[in-house]
Amino acid sequence: MMMTSKLLEYLDTLFPDPKCELLYATDYQLLMAVVLSAQSTDKRVNSVTPVIFSKYPSLEDLANASVEDLEDIIRPVGSFRKKARFIKEIARRLVDEFNGVVPVDREVLESFPGVGRKTVNVFLAEFYHYPAIAVDTHVERVSKRLKLAYLNDSVLDVECKLMKKIPRESWAKFHLQMVLFGRYYCKAVKPLCKDCPLKEYCREKKKNLD
Ligand code: SF4
Numbered sequence: 001m002m003m004t005s006k007l008l009e010y011l012d013t014l015f016p017d018p019k020c021e022l023l024y025a026t027d028y029q030l031l032m033a034v035v036l037s038a039q040s041t042d043k044r045v046n047s048v049t050p051v052i053f054s055k056y057p058s059l060e061d062l063a064n065a066s067v068e069d070l071e072d073i074i075r076p077v078g079s080f081r082k083k084a085r086f087i088k089e090i091a092r093r094l095v096d097e098f099n100g101v102v103p104v105d106r107e108v109l110e111s112f113p114g115v116g117r118k119t120v121n122v123f124l125a126e127f128y129h130y131p132a133i134a135v136d137t138h139v140e141r142v143s144k145r146l147k148l149a150y151l152n153d154s155v156l157d158v159e160c161k162l163m164k165k166i167p168r169e170s171w172a173k174f175h176l177q178m179v180l181f182g183r184y185y186c187k188a189v190k191p192l193c194k195d196c197p198l199k200e201y202c203r204e205k206k207k208n209l210d
Helices: 003-014 027-036 042-055 059-063 067-077 080-098 106-110 117-128 137-145 155-165 168-184 205-209
Strands: none
Touching: 003 168, 027 042, 027 080, 027 117, 042 067, 059 080, 067 080, 106 117, 117 155, 117 168, 137 155, 137 168, 155 168
C-alpha cells in the first residue's frame, strides 16, 4: 500500500471524526481564536476567549475595548500585548469595512493584523469547509518525519507538497487529523513510535525505539 494511503487509513482509525478544539460561536470568534492560538495551545486560548466574548459581546464592543483590559485577559496565551492589539484592530476593521462579517477572501484576510496563510487556512477549512491544508507546527513535524517533505522545506513548501499528495476532498479533515496525531501520538518530544504502523516510512523510528 502506498505510504499516503496507509497514513490516511491510520489517521481515519485514530480520528474518524476530528474536530477543531478551539471554542467559538461565530465567524469572527473563530478568526480571533486562531489568531490567539499562534505559539500557544488551544487549551490556553479556550481559557481566555469565553472571558473576552462575554465581557465584549459584540464586535463594536471589542472594537472599542480598552487595550489594557484585553491584555490582562489575553495574558495567559502569551504575546499578549501584540495579540490584544490584533483583536481590537480586527474588530475595528470588521465593523468599519465589512459590516461585521469576516470576508471569505484569502487576500483580504491576510491583510488583517496577526493573520497569515496558516490562520486563513484554518479559518476557511473550519468555518466554510473550504479545501485547505493549514500547516502548523504539528503538521510540519509529522510531514517531515514521514518524508512527505524535506527537512529544510519551508512551511509553504510543505503545504504545496501535501496538496499534491493528499486528495483534495480530504485536505480539511487531514489537517485536523495531523494536528491531533502530532499533539497526542507523534509528539515533538518522545513520540509514541512503538505501536506506530508508519514506522517503516519514518525518519525518526530508530531514534525513538532504542
Ligand atoms: S514512528 Fe514515531 S516519529 Fe514516526 S510517525 Fe510514528 S510516532 Fe511519529
